[in-house]
Amino acid sequence: MKKIGILHGQEDTYPQAFVDRVNEKAKKQGLNLMAEPVAVVKVEQGVPLDYAVIIDRISQDIPFYRAMLKNAALCGTSVINNPFWWSADEKFFNNCLAVKLGIPVPKTILLPSFNHPDDTNEKSLRNLKLDWNEMMNVSGFPAYMKPHSGGGWKSVYRLNDLNDFYAKHPETNQLVMLLQEEIVFDDYFRCYCLDRQDVHIMPYEPRNPHHLRYDSQVKAQGDAAKKLLATVKDYVLKLNVALGYDFNTVEFAVKDGIPYAIDFCNPAPDADINSVGQANFDWIVEASADMAIRRAQAQEFGKDNLTWGSYVRGNLGGEAAKPAAKTKVDAPAKAESKAKAEPKAKAETKKK
Ligand SMILES: Nc1ncnc2c1ncn2[C@@H]1O[C@H](COP(=O)(O)OP(=O)(O)O)[C@@H](O)[C@H]1O
Numbered sequence: 224m225k226k227i228g229i230l231h232g233q234e235d236t237y238p239q240a241f242v243d244r245v246n247e248k249a250k251k252q253g254l255n256l257m258a259e260p261v262a263v264v265k266v267e268q269g270v271p272l273d274y275a276v277i278i279d280r281i282s283q284d285i286p287f288y289r290a291m292l293k294n295a296a297l298c299g300t301s302v303i304n305n306p307f308w309w310s311a312d313e314k315f316f317n318n319c320l321a322v323k324l325g326i327p328v329p330k331t332i333l334l335p336s337f338n339h340p341d342d343t344n345e346k347s348l349r350n351l352k353l354d355w356n357e358m359m360n361v362s363g364f365p366a367y368m369k370p371h372s373g374g375g376w377k378s379v380y381r382l383n384d385l386n387d388f389y390a391k392h393p394e395t396n397q398l399v400m401l402l403q404e405e406i407v408f409d410d411y412f413r414c415y416c417l418d419r420q421d422v423h424i425m426p427y428e429p430r431n432p433h434h435l436r437y438d439s440q441v442k443a444q445g446d447a448a449k450k451l452l453a454t455v456k457d458y459v460l461k462l463n464v465a466l467g468y469d470f471n472t473v474e475f476a477v478k479d480g481i482p483y484a485i486d487f488c489n490p491a492p493d494a495d496i497n498s499v500g501q502a503n504f505d506w507i508v509e510a511s512a513d514m515a516i517r518r519a520q521a522q523e524f525g526k527d528n529l530t531w532g533s534y535v536r537g538n539l540g541g542e543a544a545k546p547a548a549k550t551k552v553d554a555p556a557k558a559e560s561k562a563k564a565e566p567k568a569k570a571e572t573k574k575k
């Protein structure tokens with residue numbers, strides 16, 4: 224019997240619901256497979272884990288698991304998401320890719336860390352000849368400053384002006400940050416995307432307290448709303464086909480009818496019933512159970528059962544960049560781092 228495992232940390236609601244749903248479906252459909260939380264007994268090089276599929280919800284926080292999953296993938300487990308790509312990916316690259324795909328993103332620059340990485344000094348950074356005036360003019364102010372590789376709203380700053388930047392950048396210590404144009408939005412969406420084919424668009428209000436953020440409606444009306452949601456779906460699929468994620472959330476801020484991709488590097492997205500609410504929870508449990516079953520049925524031990532994005536396959540924008548034909552979409556429920564000095568005096572700020 225093939226086994227589907229879920230590897231998770233502190234989350235309580237989604238993993239068990241996923242396991243129960245897979246097992247219910249397997250029983251009802253007479254499938255020769257079952258699901259359980261992954262039990263890690265020993266990790267030895269070149270030795271497979273006893274799972275056809277593993278849904279990884281935690282290796283971003285536990286490096287031991289990331290290494291374990293690479294070995295499991297090499298030995299034939301279909302690991303969701305691809306642990307190699309997840310290790311390589313970060314938000315700045317994501318934005319660069321979106322530019323190449325023609326998907327709107329806020330104007331963004333990459334900032335070297337305020338403090339030197341451990342065991343480096345000025346000399347280590349001698350190739351930096353940054354033009355701070357030019358850099359600050361890209362995003363203008365107000366701006367968002369956030370880690371190039373991060374999540375969970377950690378170290379995300381909204382900066383009013385250049386003085387704010389001077390005050391906050393030192394707090395980021397050795398983090399490499401993005402400095403990004405603020406999108407003052409009318410609508411905001413978080414969109415689950417599974418298997419690069421199933422999209423679930425959730426209106427989201429990030430300005431609400433945490434427990435009320437998913438308690439939101441689409442603000443656009445009529446044909447404008449239809450067109451907007453179709454565009455959002457199209458962008459979600461294109462991004463995930465290019466990146467190669469099986470399980471991801473893409474966020475958009477919508478300004479003047481244009482959806483700007485804000486955050487699309489969420490390979491273990493929030494699926495807690497207490498934050499996403501019952502309807503979204505039911506969708507993700509059902510769709511992820513179906514995906515895991517499909518993958519288990521297709522999986523073959525000893526083969527590569529990972530998903531690779533069209534970018535790493537050298538086919539960005541080609542055939543591989545097209546979403547699968549059969550897609551299912553739910554309408555939504557109703558200073559200079561110490562390395563290189565400080566920005567030169569007053570950079571011009573733009574009005575947004
Ligand atoms: N460029 C931006 N314009 C407007 N709001 C933003 C921008 N960047 C981030 N935000 C706000 O900050 C929140 C957290 O930023 P995000 O990029 O999603 O980081 P994280 O990966 O930590 O969730 C977003 O949900 C959004 O509300």
Ligand SMILES: [Mg+2]
Binds near residue numbers: 375376486
């Ligand atoms: Mg986010």
